[in-house]
Amino acid sequence: MSYRTIDFPVKVNLDKCIADKGCTVCIDACPLDVLAIDLSTGKAAMKYDECWFCLPCEKDCPTQAIHVDIPYLLR
Amino acid sequence: MNTVEIETDVLVIGGGTAGPMAAIKAKQKNPELKVLLLEKANVKRSGAISMGMDGLNNAVIPGYATPEQYVREITAANDGIVNQKTLFAYAENSYAMIEELDSWGVKFEKDENGDYAVKKVHHMGTYVLPMPEGHDIKKVLYRKLKQTRVSITNRLVATRVLTDADGRVAGALAFDCRSGTYTVIRAKTVILCTGAAGRLGLPTSGYLFGTYENPTNAGDGYSMAYHAGAELSGIECFQINPLIKDYNGPACAYVTGPMGGYTANAQGERFIESDYWSGQMMQEFYQELAGGKGPVFLKVDHLAEETIANIEAILHSNERPSRGRFHEGRGTDYRQDMVEMHISEIGLCSGHSASGVWVNERAETTVPGLYAAGDLACVPHNYMLGAFVYGRLAGETAADFCSRHDFAGVDAAQVETERRRIFAPLTRQHGLAPAQVEYKLRRLVNDYLQPPKVARRMELGLARFAEIRADLEQMTASNPHELMRAAEVGFILDCAEMAARASLFRTESRWGLYHYRQDFPAAGGGEWQVHVQVKKSPAGEMTVFKRPLEPYLAPPEATEQYSYQHLRIKSATATA
Numbered sequence: 001m002s003y004r005t006i007d008f009p010v011k012v013n014l015d016k017c018i019a020d021k022g023c024t025v026c027i028d029a030c031p032l033d034v035l036a037i038d039l040s041t042g043k044a045a046m047k048y049d050e051c052w053f054c055l056p057c058e059k060d061c062p063t064q065a066i067h068v069d070i071p072y073l074l075r
Numbered sequence: 076m077n078t079v080e081i082e083t084d085v086l087v088i089g090g091g092t093a094g095p096m097a098a099i100k101a102k103q104k105n106p107e108l109k110v111l112l113l114e115k116a117n118v119k120r121s122g123a124i125s126m127g128m129d130g131l132n133n134a135v136i137p138g139y140a141t142p143e144q145y146v147r148e149i150t151a152a153n154d155g156i157v158n159q160k161t162l163f164a165y166a167e168n169s170y171a172m173i174e175e176l177d178s179w180g181v182k183f184e185k186d187e188n189g190d191y192a193v194k195k196v197h198h199m200g201t202y203v204l205p206m207p208e209g210h211d212i213k214k215v216l217y218r219k220l221k222q223t224r225v226s227i228t229n230r231l232v233a234t235r236v237l238t239d240a241d242g243r244v245a246g247a248l249a250f251d252c253r254s255g256t257y258t259v260i261r262a263k264t265v266i267l268c269t270g271a272a273g274r275l276g277l278p279t280s281g282y283l284f285g286t287y288e289n290p291t292n293a294g295d296g297y298s299m300a301y302h303a304g305a306e307l308s309g310i311e312c313f314q315i316n317p318l319i320k321d322y323n324g325p326a327c328a329y330v331t332g333p334m335g336g337y338t339a340n341a342q343g344e345r346f347i348e349s350d351y352w353s354g355q356m357m358q359e360f361y362q363e364l365a366g367g368k369g370p371v372f373l374k375v376d377h378l379a380e381e382t383i384a385n386i387e388a389i390l391h392s393n394e395r396p397s398r399g400r401f402h403e404g405r406g407t408d409y410r411q412d413m414v415e416m417h418i419s420e421i422g423l424c425s426g427h428s429a430s431g432v433w434v435n436e437r438a439e440t441t442v443p444g445l446y447a448a449g450d451l452a453c454v455p456h457n458y459m460l461g462a463f464v465y466g467r468l469a470g471e472t473a474a475d476f477c478s479r480h481d482f483a484g485v486d487a488a489q490v491e492t493e494r495r496r497i498f499a500p501l502t503r504q505h506g507l508a509p510a511q512v513e514y515k516l517r518r519l520v521n522d523y524l525q526p527p528k529v530a531r532r533m534e535l536g537l538a539r540f541a542e543i544r545a546d547l548e549q550m551t552a553s554n555p556h557e558l559m560r561a562a563e564v565g566f567i568l569d570c571a572e573m574a575a576r577a578s579l580f581r582t583e584s585r586w587g588l589y590h591y592r593q594d595f596p597a598a599g600g601g602e603w604q605v606h607v608q609v610k611k612s613p614a615g616e617m618t619v620f621k622r623p624l625e626p627y628l629a630p631p632e633a634t635e636q637y638s639y640q641h642l643r644i645k646s647a648t649a650t651a
Binding site for chain 1: 323
């Protein structure tokens, strides 16, 4: 069972994200620990679909690289 | 897996609201003590107030309310089942706590004279203090933790409290949800501040993490206190809240009420006299929701543009700021539209109802060296300010205990048994996904425990829960993150079983919808003017028993009790 492209609530703008420079602000902030560095890009990405859409990741991001959507099930 | 051993005088588990305060106050009481604050997420942004809070719901402020008046009102709101000593300890310490938080930089609404701008939301007293700029309360707490030199450790999932042969606290066991490192923490005292059991019922959306409470709060502390031998109380008094339909944030009648907003039925009519949350209020809400005039809405569309803009500014920047985004997606505008509401899934929470770990007025549980504060501790209706006040009491009481006691002995067998239990899912090559076991468990919680309650249904629920307990032995996890989710399924299952057994035991109806028994629809007599306690017996069985009510220090007057039993507006009758 696999899906090609799933829309996750947490969207990271890869051009703005500076995780590859050592920033882990969003990864530290997430209460559910669902964000991690994507090893293929070096940028932050949503690893587990366990988002509470609480927004610290978006508010605390120093480069405004994150936008959080309401999960599809609740939209 | 590596094992790390840590030694501390005071171990605080949970770095949300009560936890940071407990750690700060223990350290202030005795700066010589080692105080460790352990958090499952990151203290900077963890817990129920990760994005701040829009107000204090139950502030007892001189000039507006007295502790006696508050205790009488909450006694009526919680249908008489309270230990008034614990309510007094909250009420008498709440104003000093507000002033202290104010001095730390937490912003409360003030009038043009600089006095607190307290609002009336409750039936009788005036207790609501808005915090329109309450969004950075966690930053204030974090700064204070650093100033006070509290040690902090993040991403550690505590799973059991260690006890010695005499039942005294000896520390706690935890693992790192990123590295998987097993951590044995030796401590003289443990303060549990792990919040509500927020992942008990399944939201109607079916989304596991679309809960009212921060879903990190899976009921960890309820389970840990239970296995440590502590008494829990009022577990049958569930938490059920009015929420925006599908968006799991509160509609916030406490914010909109003083500005003219109210809860209405489909015809736009007000049907309850007061929007203050109680089981009795939820009963009326539920009847209207399911009745011919349903569903239920938050109505602010009649208010002036400036007022609506103000409401939006507060609600879309505090507590659950993504709510503006949700409304936008549905095309809901407060100016033209009422906001559709629904009721939340069931949970356990003392901040909003009364279900929690039994504590006295010093935040002591029934286990020596174990304390509890915040949503986890049974001090009815004490909300965020209660978490701060009881955090303080727990921290100070624990600090005193440390000066009189040495460490208790750590039982190597407990450490080893827990290591095997916790890490087993990592060793299984095949098995059940923790998310699937959790989904099934929480679906069954809805099917069998959601009020209205009936004995036969809850007995069937217990039979299903027992089957799921066997399934725990088949869960598999491929990394420490999934291991955390697997551990949480165990917490949720313990909470579900306690909720069923406590609800079966109380053969009467009380607290409106929170404990509405269809097979015992009336309130019982004096024999049910008692607390219902849950406790693990020495043989490992779940026992349920009565604990007598302490005599009231401030008995509510008949008129006060009446106002919480007759919430429906006189002209408004629900159409079935």
